[in-house]
Amino acid sequence: MLVTWPYRRRGSFLEAFDPRARLLAALSLMLSTLFFWDVRVLAGLWGLALLYFRLNRLTWRETRRAWLFTGFVAFVFVFITFLTGRGGFEVYQTERLLARLVLPISLFGWTPAIPITVERLFFALSQMCRMGTVITAAILIPYTLDPSQYGVVFRGLGLPDKIAYAMDLAFRFIPTLGRDAMQTMDAQRARGYELENVRGGPIAQIRRLAPLVVPVTLHALMAAEDIIDAMDLRAFGVGRRTWLTELRFQRHDFLLLGLSAALFFGSMAAAALGFGRFWTP
Structure with a gap:
C-alpha cells in the first residue's frame, strides 16, 4: 500500500490558490537562481523562498528531517568545492589569497595545503544561497500539495x-x-x-x-x-x-502566475544585461 507525505491543512491563505499555481511559483524560485552568481541577489532569492515557506505555515518540527538531510548534502557539496576550488574556475579567473591552511600530515614528503581565497569563500556562499533557495522551494512541494x-x-x-x-x-x-x-x-x-x-x-x-x-x-x-x-x-x-x-484557475491564481512569470523572465533579462554576475567585495 502506498503512503504519502505528512500533508495537512494549515489554514494558510495560500491554500486558496490552485495547487498548479503554487507549484509553478516554487519552480520559478528554483529556476531564477540559475541566472545569478552574485551572493547578494541569491541571498535575496533565498529570503523570498523562506518568506514563501513561512506564508505556507510550515514548521521546523514537521520538516526537520528534510532540512537536515538536504542541508547536510548541500554542505558537503559546497565544502568539497571550497576545498578544491574546481567549481569556480568558469566563474572567476583570478584569486586573492587570504590564508593558507597547512594540514599537519605528510604524504611521501608532500604536505597538503589548502589556499583560502576571497573568490573561493564568496563562491561557496553563493552556492549555499543557491542551494538553500532550491531546497526551500523543493520542501514546499510535498508538504503543501494535497x-x-x-x-x-x-x-x-x-x-x-x-x-x-x-x-x-x-x-x-x-x-x-x-x-x-x-x-x-x-x-x-x-x-x-x-x-x-x-x-x-x-x-x-x-x-x-x-x-x-x-x-x-x-x-x-x-x-x-x-x-x-x-x-x-x-x-x-x-x-x-x-x-x-x-x-480551474481563479483570478488570484493568475495574479500568482503573473508574479512567478515576472520573477523568472525578469531574472533572465537581468542576467542577459550582465546583472548578477559573480561579486566579491
Whole structure:
C-alpha cells in the first residue's frame, strides 16, 4: 500500500490558490537562481523562498528531517568545492589569497595545503544561497500539495496521462520506501539482528546490511509489479482518461502566475544585461 507525505491543512491563505499555481511559483524560485552568481541577489532569492515557506505555515518540527538531510548534502557539496576550488574556475579567473591552511600530515614528503581565497569563500556562499533557495522551494512541494491531487495537478500542467500518473507514483514512492525500511528494521531487530553493531570494513558492512536492504528492495519491486498489473487490468493508457477532481484557475491564481512569470523572465533579462554576475567585495 502506498503512503504519502505528512500533508495537512494549515489554514494558510495560500491554500486558496490552485495547487498548479503554487507549484509553478516554487519552480520559478528554483529556476531564477540559475541566472545569478552574485551572493547578494541569491541571498535575496533565498529570503523570498523562506518568506514563501513561512506564508505556507510550515514548521521546523514537521520538516526537520528534510532540512537536515538536504542541508547536510548541500554542505558537503559546497565544502568539497571550497576545498578544491574546481567549481569556480568558469566563474572567476583570478584569486586573492587570504590564508593558507597547512594540514599537519605528510604524504611521501608532500604536505597538503589548502589556499583560502576571497573568490573561493564568496563562491561557496553563493552556492549555499543557491542551494538553500532550491531546497526551500523543493520542501514546499510535498508538504503543501494535497496527495490526492498529485496526478490531477501534473495532468493540469499539460503532461500526458501516463507521465502524470508516473509522477503521482514517484511522489508516493519515497515515503512508502521509508515506511517499508522502518518495518523491516523493526522486524529484524525482533529476530535479534543488531543493526547498531555493524562493524568491519566497507565490504563487511555492506554484507551485514543485506538483511535490511534485500527485503526492502524485493518488496519495492513486488509492489511496483502489483501496480503495473492493476493498471493493465483497468486498461490504463488505452485512451484518454478522466480525473475525479477538476481544477480551474481563479483570478488570484493568475495574479500568482503573473508574479512567478515576472520573477523568472525578469531574472533572465537581468542576467542577459550582465546583472548578477559573480561579486566579491
